[in-house]
Amino acid sequence: MRIGISCYPTVGGSGAVATELGKALAKRGHEVHFIVTDVPFRLGTFVEHVYIHQMDTVTYPVLRTPPYDFSLAALMAKVIDEHQLDVLHAHYALPFAVCAHLAQEMAHHPAKVVTTLHGTDVTVLAQDTSLKQVIKLGIERSDAVTAVSESLIGQTRELFETNKPIRCVYNFIDPDVFQPQCGQSVRKSLARPGERVLLHISNFRPVKRIQDVIDVFARVQTQVAARLVMVGEGPEYNEARNQVERLRLGDKVDFLGRQDEVAPLVAAADLLLLPSSKESFGLVALEAMACQIPVIGTFAGGIPEVVLHGQTGFLSPIGDVEEMAAHAVRLLTDGALYRRFAEASRRRAVEHFHIADKVAEYEQLYREVCSQ
Ligand code: GMT
Secondary structure (H helix, E strand, O other), X not given: OEEEEEOOXXXXXXXXXXXXXXXXXXXXXXXXXXXXXXXOOOOOOOOOOEEEEEOOOOOOOOOOOOOHHHHHHHHHHHHHHHHOOOEEEEEOHHHHHHHHHHHHHHXXXXXXXXXXXXXXXXXXXXXXXXXXXXXXXXXXXXXEEEEOOHHHXXXXXXXXXXXXXXXXXXXXXXXXXXXXXXXXXHHHHHOOOOOEEEEXXXXXXXXXXXXXXXXXXXXXXXXXXXXXXXXXXXXXXXXXXXXXXXXXXXXXXXXXXOOOOOHHHHHOOOEEEEOOOOOOOOHHHHHHHHOOOOEEEEOOOOHHHHOOEOOOEEEEOOOOHHHHHHHHHHHHHOHHHHHHHHHHHHHHHHHHOEHHHHHHHHHHHHHHHHOO
């Protein structure tokens, strides 16, 4: 098949999933066209059958803001026609599904639009009533819609009052990339012997509750020799650094900033902290589980569909830092429990979220929409 993919190219789960999906489809012989503002961060080196179409933004003194979305829609239409795309896969309703719909109207060749909802469009942007109608249009005009968790499907139905069929296709990992051994060399530079490593990776948005990450760690380190490794950057970054200073934890917390290749860091940790207030899936939790790293998180959104409470991690109500810290200490001080959780984590990741299975699910969906 000839498949177009549009996604946010920057660091983030949706970009990672879209890019890994595209690479995997190309390896299975499909022709994959990324239609993007920048080269996706996970693309890496040359992959046969993958083509990049990068958008030029029009700027002109009369235009106070560049007409980004129209340029993207025009590029999508051009690629649909020039490469006779069968499917255009939009990762996020806003702006990609809406642009794809415009592109369908402009193009001569009849490509189908598949939209994957990743969360922020539904759980955050749709709270703005002016955007809500646009997002709803993007969803309802798609030829097929998927969401990354059952929880997100439920929220979408409720919020948009739509009966549009939405299929759950969970996010996935490549278990050969996210595997326990890949962190061995990094571990030495993260912690001294005898110290345990707690890890947080995110874009430091308010929904990630960075303050809770640090509050949990502050409690854990009073009972277990431990370090906190913070990966990523975003709006809460400076406040996080201030909080660490205020709590006098500067010598136990490392801020590594943005990192594009996270597998070795994840595998080098002992626990992943994900205390989010909103999380449609929590890709980083799955990546940790694949590396045999249990997760301390919340019951928010789709997290319980990924992390099995009491088997591959412990989940708590949002904001309950006392309970999260107690769970972390319990796992770090009970070797047999930790090993059981670590093994169950890897098993669950490989059995339920294997890249090969999810790519096959998307392929099947593409075939279905093309035969409609
Ligand atoms: O978590 C973020 O803020 C980034 C965002 C993204 O665009 O990558 O993540 C969303 O999509 C990921 C991939 O499907 C999910 O794993 C994240 O849970 C989801 N984030 C939220 O729902 C807040």
